Amino acid sequence: MNTHRDSARMDDSAYRRLVEGISDYAIFWLEPGGAVATWNAGALHATGYSAADMIGQPFSLLFSGEDNGTGAPEALLDTALREGRSELDGWLLRKDGSRFWAQILIDPVRDGDTPLGFGVVMRDRTERKRLDEELRRSQEQFRVLVQGVADYAIYMLDPGGHITSWNSGAERIKGYAPEEVIGRHYSAFFTPDDVARGEPTTNLEAVAREGRIETEGWRLRKDGSRFWAHVVIDRITDDTGKLIGFAKVTRDVTERRASAQALEQAREALFQSQKLEAVGQLTGGVAHDFNNLLMAVQGNLELMRDHAELPERLNRLVGNALTGVRRGVSLTQRMLAFARRQQLHLEPVNVVTLVSGMSDLLRTSLGPSIAIEVRFPLALPDVMGDINQLELCVLNLCVNARDAMGEGGIISIQAATEAIGTAHLLHLAPGDYVRLSIADNGSGMDATTLARATEPFFTTKGVGKGTGLGLSMVHGIVQQSGGALQLESGDAGTTVSIYLPVAPSEATALPVSTPTEPRRVNRQAVDVKGPLPVILVVDDDPLVLSTAVEMLNYAGYDARGAASANEALRRLETIDELVAVVTDHAMPGMTGSELAARLATIRPGLRVVLASGYSELPTAAPGIAVQLQKPFGRDALLAAIRGNG
Structure with a gap:
């Protein structure tokens, strides 16, 4: 018995030393009335009161006067007696009067129904309280920040995709108030097609798997309107890695997308323009050189055919060769038209009169299966253009429209005036234009074909059915006339619009001698004596x-040649009686127009014929009597010299 009693005293003594030695927790005993009976080192560390200060003193000494006034200490003890335990997180006072945040746990001790006192465990949680307050303030600041962001829709989703929070940016962008949208599934913002494809679910599955996605697409506002959204979704997990939801950030980038598309279109237009310019330079150079070859072939064939002793069979062969030359000339003219180097005779042209005058030609060219609808306003100003080339443009566009409709259809020809301001899509100079549109109701062109339609030699027609130069020729002629060509195509057909500048009140043009078709004639010498x-x-x-x-000598002139403008000036010093000068324009050193200007000074009144296959001549070059377009035949050359062409 004594051994058991001694062992209990040793256990009690060891327990007391353990409790008294704990410094991180205040552990002490209260009498039933609330007076302090024991006080350990942890209590001293937390409150600054020693055991001598506190034993026998009421527990309420640690509470503020305000808490004592409300009976908070007594209430804690009453709660412990009544419920078996009481807890408190609150401010207590140290001996020096400073406050500390205490976490208190009070357990009653009874002998049957008789209270023996209370065991109190208390811990100083001031630092934890400070960290919690900082975290709370940080969270509140973050909430205010997120709520105040108006340019971004920032909100949370639960793991199932239902909305759990909603900021002001989301309300502004999507149009929903928080009470209208919280709890709804976020798929309400997707288009019906995207929902049918399962995109909302697929997106969340990808985020849950990968942690984050970034995407763009059309989204719906409350009023049903669409906007182009840039979306970022991030996965949110707890400390254990369990998925607890998603953070979603959406931005309305509709304007940015439209600007980017406009910039891309401008870049593409610039690229196409540069590409066509490069191809045009190459095409123009090839056509110019080919023109010179054709001229030599044509001139010599005409001279051969004019020989009376030429057998009829050989005459037919020469005729066939000349027909081939004329086809070559037509091809080079189209190439030069695309390269915008064809010689144009610009003058005021009435579009209504031009189209009306082509009615019979269009009817016979297009065939009975094509109906033509013409719609013009009552008053339409004249445009600046070459009437022959514009007729060719209209005919080419109508033939293309016919071919696009296969088994027949309707070609609509319309015209209207349009004032062009700055920053026009077709890069037209500001001013007044007439827009002449030719539309068909065929199958239209896809995007790839539409992008290449004006390229030279590109055609969708079968072999032998098209050169691929028709539309590129129209494009070149219209641009050379100061206008532009616009193509629009879809399932309902294709519309080709050509913009032509309105003619000024006074417009003049330099006379141009056009080549005439060669014919067989006998040699006609110039009727002069001496x-x-x-x-x-x-x-x-x-x-x-x-x-x-040779052509001029054959016609009865004393023709002499010079290989350059400088050589021509030197030869002029030895020639007194000179009837005319026929000069090429594009020559190294001194051009033909520069030579004509010099001749106007040293030989005033001398007839100068300027020959060129290009259109880079000034509209009123001094000293030039007439322009002659290459390749020219003998008849055109003689008419230009004699002034009756």
Whole structure:
């Protein structure tokens, strides 16, 4: 018995030393009335009161006067007696009067129904309280920040995709108030097609698997309108890695997307323009050189055919060769038109009169299966253009429209005036234009075909049914006339619109001699007595030079050649009686127009014929009597020299 009693005293003593030695927790005993009976080192550390200070003192000494006034200490003890335990997190006072945040646990001790006292465990949680307050303030600041962001829709989703929070940006962008949307599934913002494809679910599955996605697409507002959204969704997990929801950020980038698309269209238009310019330079150069070759072939074939002793069979062969030359000339003219280097005779043209005058030609060219609808306003101003080339443009566009409709259809020809301001999509100069549109109701063109439609030699027609130069020729002629070409195509057909500048009140053009079709004639010498009239031919191409000299000699002139403008000026010093000068324009050193200007000074009144396949000539070059378009035949050359062409 004594051994058991001694052992109990040793256990009690060890327990007391353990409790008294704990410094992180205040552990003490209260009498039934609330007076302190024991006080450990942890209580001293937390409150600053020693055991001598507190034993026998009421527990309420640790509470503020306000708490004592409300009976808080007594209430804690009453709650412990009544419920078996009481807890408190609150401010207590240290001996020096400073406050600390205490976490208190009070357990009653009874002997049957008789209270023996209370066991109190208390811990100083001031630092934890400070951290919790900082965290709370940080969370509140973050909430205010998120709520105040108006340019971004920032909200939370639960793991199932239902909305759990909603900021002001979401309300502004999507149009929903918080009470209208919280609890709803976020798929309400997707288009019906996206919902049918399962995109809302697929997105959340991807985020849950990968942690984050970033995407763009059309989204719906409350009023049903659409906007282009940039969306970021992040996965949110707890400390154990369990998925607890998603953070979603949405931004309305409709305007940015439209600006980017406009910039891309401008870049593409610039790229196409540069590409066509490069191809045009190459095409124009090839066509110009080919023109010179054709001129030499045509001139010599005409000279051969004019020989009376030429057998009829050979005459037919020469005729066939000349027909081939004319086809080559037509091809080079189209190439030069695309390259915007064709010689144009610009003058005021009435579009209504032009189209009306082509009615019979269009009817026979297009066939009975094509109906033509013409719609013009009552008053339409004249445009600046080459009437022959514009007729060719209209005919080409109508033939293309016919071919696009297969078994027949309706071609609509319309015209209207349009004032062009700055920053126009077709890069037209500001001013007044007439828009002439030719539309068909065929199958239209896809995006790839539409993008390449104006490229030279590109065609969707079968072999032998098209050169691929028709539309590119129209494009070149219209641009050279100061206008632009616009293509629009869809399932309902294609519309080609050409913009032509309105003619000024006064417009004049330099006379142009156009080539005439060669015919077989007998040699006609110039009817003069004495020396033959002298004509000086200037061209840097030996083949063209010799051909032109021979044609004029055959016609009865004393034709002499010069390979450059400088050589021509030197030869003029030895020629007194000179009838005319026929000069090429594009020559190294001094151009033909520069030579004409010099001749106007040193030989005033001398007839100068300027020959060129290009259109880079000034509209009123001094000293030039007439322009002659290459390749030219003998008849056109003689008409230009004699002034009756």
